[in-house]
Amino acid sequence: MTIRSEEIRAGDVSFLPIVAAYVKKLGIVDEVNRLCPTMSDLSAGQVVMALILDKLSGRSPLYKIEQSFVHQDMELLFGEDIPQSKFNGDALGRSMATLFDAGTGKILRGVCVWRNKHLIKPTWAAKSFF
Numbered sequence: 001m002t003i004r005s006e007e008i009r010a011g012d013v014s015f016l017p018i019v020a021a022y023v024k025k026l027g028i029v030d031e032v033n034r035l036c037p038t039m040s041d042l043s044a045g046q047v048v049m050a051l052i053l054d055k056l057s058g059r060s061p062l063y064k065i066e067q068s069f070v071h072q073d074m075e076l077l078f079g080e081d082i083p084q085s086k087f088n089g090d091a092l093g094r095s096m097a098t099l100f101d102a103g104t105g106k107i108l109r110g111v112c113v114w115r116n117k118h119l120i121k122p123t124w125a126a127k128s129f130f
Contacts, residue, residue, distance in 0.1 A: 016053050020077045023049050027114040035107050036098045042086050046078060047095035050087055053077065063089060 023029060029045035036044035054068045066087040075081040099107065 016057060016072065017076050019053060019056055020049065023052055026111065027118060028111050031110045031114050032107060035110050036102045038098055040091060040094060042091045044095045044098050047092055049078065065092060
C-alpha cells in the first residue's frame, strides 16, 4: 500500500491530545451525553470537550471556537473527523442551553460518580477501614 504525500496532513498538536484522552478517561463526554441528550449533529459532550480544549489552549473568548480547531487533527482529539464549522456559535448556544437545563451541579455530580465507579480501585488500606 502506497501513501501519497497529498493524503498526509501535518500540524502542531501540542498537549491537546493528552488533555482529550484524559477528558475521555474521566468519562466527561459520555456522562454529559447521557445527561444532556441532543438531536443535533454535535453532542453536548463534544461541545464540553471543545470548550475544555479551547480554554486550556490559551484562548480566552468563548466565541469563534471553530477558529481554534482550524489547524488541529479533529479525529485525534474527538475520535471522529468533525468539521470545524460545526463548532459555530449556534451549535454552542444550543448545547449551553441544554447544559443549563440539565443543571451543571447534576452534570458534575454524575461525572464524579462515574469516575468513582470506574476509575478508583480500592486498595488494601481502604478495604481494612470498611
